[in-house]
Amino acid sequence: MNFLRLSQSPLAVELRLDQKEAVYTDLDTVTGEIILCSESPADISSIVLTLSGTATSRLNNGRRTESHNLFIKSSRIFPSDPLMKDLKRSSVTIGGGIHVLQFSITMMLLNAINLASGHAGADRRPIY
Structure with missing residues (x-):
C-alpha cells in the first residue's frame, strides 16, 4: 500500500x-x-490510471539490448465527466473512510504492422 499526502x-x-x-x-x-x-x-482533482508495457530484447549474445514500447493507455477513473459538469469545480471532496473505485481498461498494442494495415488487433500477441 502506498501513502500519499493530498x-x-x-x-x-x-x-x-x-x-x-x-x-x-x-x-x-x-x-x-x-x-x-x-x-x-x-x-481530489482527478485519479488517472496509466497502464504501460515495454519489451526488452537481448541482441548479440546479451551484449546489447533493445527496448520497445508495446502499449500505453490512460484512463481517468475519478471523477466522472457528469459529476464534474454538475459540480462545476476543479476538485471533489471525498469524506473520510474507505472508497472503492472500479476500473476497466482495454489494451491496444502499439504495433506498427497493425496500425499500417488498418487491422488493429488482428495479430494477438501475449503481453506479460
Whole structure:
C-alpha cells in the first residue's frame, strides 16, 4: 500500500487487479479496483490510471539490448465527466473512510504492422 499526502490528510491508495498473474493480449481488458483510505476529508482533482508495457530484447549474445514500447493507455477513473459538469469545480471532496473505485481498461498494442494495415488487433500477441 502506498501513502500519499493530498491536502492536509494522509491518503492510502491500493490497486487490486481482478485477474492476478494473468497474461494479457491485444484488446484484452484489465479490470480491478482502486481503494482509497482517508482518515479525514480530502480534495481530489482527478485519479488517472496509466497502464504501460515495454519489451526488452537481448541482441548479440546479451551484449546489447533493445527496448520497445508495446502499449500505453490512460484512463481517468475519478471523477466522472457528469459529476464534474454538475459540480462545476476543479476538485471533489471525498469524506473520510474507505472508497472503492472500479476500473476497466482495454489494451491496444502499439504495433506498427497493425496500425499500417488498418487491422488493429488482428495479430494477438501475449503481453506479460
